[in-house]
Each structure stands twice: as structure tokens, then as C-alpha cells.
Amino acid sequence: MTYSTIAKMLTVSAGAIIAGMGSVSIAKAAPPAWCGPKKATLALLDGYGGNSWRQVTTASGKQVVDLCPSITKYEYADGQGDTQKAISDIKGMAAKGIDALVVFGDAGPAVLPAITSVHKAGKVIVPYRVAVGGKEGKNYAKFIGSSFENDGVTWGKWIKSVLPKGGNVLFLSGPAGNSQGLDELKGLKSVLGAEYVFVNPEPFGVTNWDPALTQKVLTAEIAKNPKIDVIVSDFGPSLVGALAAFTKQGRSIPAIATSDGNSLGCFWQESQASNPDFKLFTVATGNDNVRLAVQWAVALATGGEKPTADIFEAPAYEDSVSGKPNAVQCRKDLPGAIYMSSELSPEDQAKAVGR
Template structure:
């Protein structure tokens, strides 16, 4: 992973169905060590509630997957710790950039003071975020950077280092496949989202610079995640098409344990051996491993935390800014691997009392996790 932060402009001339934008530059926020930190540096929201009653809101670009459902519950759980916060109605952009823009404008019209946004539409949202910020709203996009400039277009950006996530996954895949290598695919989320674009940069850089990866071939067009919408049903359709196209897929790199379940179903229905697989943690992903491993010894998995709890940090940043309280927590949190079938200390475990979509590394209680999916 040594070279993962070098050469940060990624270009693509490929014209295939999964082409990346003509040029994508990794957001420099991921490169600034002064913005990064660990989970040990995080603080309770009660340090930042303030005294003034304020309105808070969450605007999602798309809300129909396990990550967003869990993150929404974490947002509401965190807000409930401050008695002076009023939570405005949740906004689901339904994977429609124009609706996402309209949602943000509507929340501003409702008098929101602190707004957390998952900017699936990327840079297309910048004018709307800037308009809200200039109107006096504390605006904090999280997880997928929309670009733009903190302090000019919005208050700050909160997330985890998606570039190094990609590099971690690629490094693990190369070790899992061993010297023989093999063919790998990377499944991203919604079209054009910065999270998946940053992750594939880390993947490609690791594959290009790590000697252990010399025999691993990424089948994606250069710089282009294969879009799945982070939706299990869509992922199943996409992977079924890829299996028809490629007779040999040895590794699947994804950034979603939930959507991975659709991909695993596609392999099983096609009668193809399950490959080594990366994701973010998810109870169903762990259960799929436990269920299939006895019959498929080649099947191995790894997962970083799904970090749905980072939305809590985004809310704290937004509330502190709205209350004019200094907020010293890191903007970018380095997240750990929480599940690794090749490491006995991190062996995947299936919780039969939780639904498949449950994000087990969340900060919600077991009862609240189960309630989300009832």
C-alpha cells in the first residue's frame, strides 16, 4: 500500500459500459494527515449540543439499502441525545440528482440549521450545498466527498479514507489468491459516486505497485467501478451478466456487504465456485460465508467496518458549527478490518437473531438493529 497516495489523478479513455468520468481526482481531504485520526479521538455529542434549540436533518441521495437504513437510525439515535434538537423529516433522493437537489432546498425552506448529506450525485450537488451554506446552514456531507471546498461550499466533509480501503481490499485479494493470481472485478455503488471512484483508485494503485499482485488482473474498464446502486437485486442482475461474459472470476471486490448477497446468489445460481470476496461488514455477508464455506473451501472473505456510525460524527460536526462550538474530532477516520476469514481472531460469525442486512459494527443496540428491518 506504500504507493497508494501517489499519482492521484486518474484518467480513463475506455468507452465501455462501465466507463469512469474522463478524469477523476481523489479529493485532497484524504491526503491531509491533520484531518485524519482514529476512533479513539471521537467524543460524545453531549459535548456539542449547546443550549439553543436547532433543527437538524438528513438528506440521502438514495435510501433503499442496509447502509442507509442503519445510518439513518444512527443519525436519529445520536440526535436524541440532545434535547434541544428537532429532527426534520428524512429526505430520500431515490437515486435522482434532481430530487436530491429539491430535497435540500426544501429542508432549507423548513429552517434547517444543521444538515447532513450523503451526496450520491457528487459535484452536481455543489451549487445547492453552497447555496444552503451561504444561507447560514451548517452543511456536512459525509462518506462520499462531493468535491468543492470546505468552508466555501459547505462546512466540512466527514468520512473515512476510501482510497486506503480500496488498497486494503486489493492487498488482501492478492494474498488470498496467492502467486497464481486470477481475475478480479470491482463492484461499486451508484453511478459516479466519489466513494467508489476513490476506492477503485486505491485498488488499481495497489495492483500496479504490489509485487504480490503481479498475476491479478482487474477486469473493470480503467478507473470505472461497475455500478450496482448498492442494491442486492441490482447486484445480482449485474453479476449474472458478468458471469455470462467472463468464464473465470476469481475475486470480487465490493464496498457493500448487503449488495454482496445479491452477487453471491448470482454465483450460486450459475453453478460457479464462490471466489474470494471483500466488502464492508454485514450480518448476511458473514452468514453467507458460514453457510457456504463447508461446500466451497476456496471461498474466503474480508470486511472493513461499514462505519454507519460515521454519520454520528457528521451530525456532531454540523451541530457544533450551528451552535458555534469548537469541534476537535478528526474529519477523516481510519477504519479497521473487522472480519477476515484468513485471521482466526477476526473469523466471521453469523448472528441468527439479527436480519441479514444488519450492520454488526454499528453503534446501535441489537434491539434497534432488529427494529430497522421489521
């Protein structure tokens, strides 16, 4: 058999195989319903993006964008905690032709004029999580909130289950007067009766969600209050460095109702045996709030189907008492600064925070 004959046979065989595959195709996953056919560009804008929570949130938002082939360009801007830069970022993204903007308005109503100008220019702009004031349809296309009051209710119900006769409650939140903390307190007080005494300054201990300030505030409260039965905090990982203040005074770490974080979960696993009162309950820390906001922005910009929800409700995540819906989680092989409740995989979170 000559070389040319063999070559001809191989060519015919390959053609037959390919022909036989004619009815078989490599199916691509259909885009989600909120991804419409119209091409558009999208930007995610943070008022402050300089911590691991924001880095994970940003990566989560990008993951959602990647599900929609109609989004032809994605950009990100970090306001770096500077209100003027955040305003400039919003205006700048619109000026360069971005069609849809998802905005974490850390500065609140201070960024509303910029948001309103972009909305009036015909862009799709969706602020989320932090209330910026204004009205939907007049100042922006849609506001995607988070039910912080629901978090307070969830925490309150758990506190009643572990302290049915009441007790002393220390509530810590972020900056003075922040709406998240006020809403959480409203939820707590809707569940907890007079037998639960709040020992913190009204309306909450101010920590700015900063671990160093949290340690300072918690140390002062421990010295001031010989009996603290439960700590409520809306950013659990910031507590970790401060909780040793209890053991230094020969006291057990009390029950904690908070949001989840890998560092907190690992700390509980290491500490609970020597701290008999240290029960832990968490709600999901809320990185996935951005997913709903991006879905809305994409739907409005591309002509997709609008999501049915417009408020993110963080589900309960860990309970050291019941183990439901999860026991306390810890991945010692990964950074402490990730959030096991996030839909983004722990490994992808580690990449997002640069570890």
C-alpha cells in the same frame, strides 16, 4: 397507639430519609464535548433513503443527536432518489428555520447550488460521504468524507495475504463513474502489482449497488471468465443472491473482499464448507460515517468542541482466515438487512428496518 400518632411517625421518618439523601443526586451523563451550550435545531437529509443501509444510518444519526440536549428539534427528509426533491428538501429545511443541516448528497454536484445558498444564508450545512464539489467555507461549513481509497488499500493487503502469487480479480462497484469505486480502485492498485489481473470492464463492473443487476453482471462475468480468484465489491450484501451462479457451474465461490452485512455473514456460514475457496474479508460498511458528520454539525451550531477527525475510515471488520478483528458474524434471529459492524445495536437496527 392512635392512627394520628402512627401517621406523624411515618411523616417524620420519611423526612429524615429524604434529608439524609440531601448530598446524593442522580447524576445525568455529561453531554459530549462536541455538544455546546447554544440551543439549535438540526435536520438530516438523504438524497435517497429507501434501503436498509440508509435506514440504519438515519437511526445512527438520530442516536448521536439524542446525546446533545442543546438540540431542541430534529427533522429528517428523504429525497427518494429525485434530485429536484432533494434540492427542495435542503432549501425547505433552511426556510423553516432549521439551524444545522447534515446532507447525504447522492446527486453530487447537482445539489451544490442549494447547499451553497443555505450556507450563504448563515446556516450550518455539512455534506458528507458523497463529494458534492465546492469548497469548505465557501459553499458549506464542513465536508465529512470517507476514505474509500483506504478501503481499497485494506482489501488489497488482504488479497496479497491469501493470494501471494497473484490471480484474477473481479471488481464490482455502483453506478458508472462513481467516485467511491474510483477511489477504491486507486487504493487496490496501489497495493496489487501486475500479477493481479482485473478481469472486469474498466474501471469496474457497474452494478448500481442493486442486487438484481449485481446478479446479472456477476453471472455474465462468471460465464466470460473461467478463472476468478477473488471478487472485490463495495456492497457485500448485494452479492448474496448472485453467488449461487458459481455452484450452478460446479465452481467454488472464490475469495471475497467487501463490506459487511448480516445476510452475507450468514450466507458464508452456510456455504463455506462446500466451497473450499470461499474466504471472506470485510470492512465496516460505513453507517457510522453519519455520526462524525452530525458531531461536526452540532459542534458548529451549538458552540461545542470540534471533533479532531474529518474523514471517516472504515476499519477492517471480519476475516474468515485469521478471525481478526472478528470471525465472520451472523445473527440468524435478526434480519439479513442489518450491519453487524455498526455502532447501533443489532436489535435497534432491526427496529430501524421495520423487522
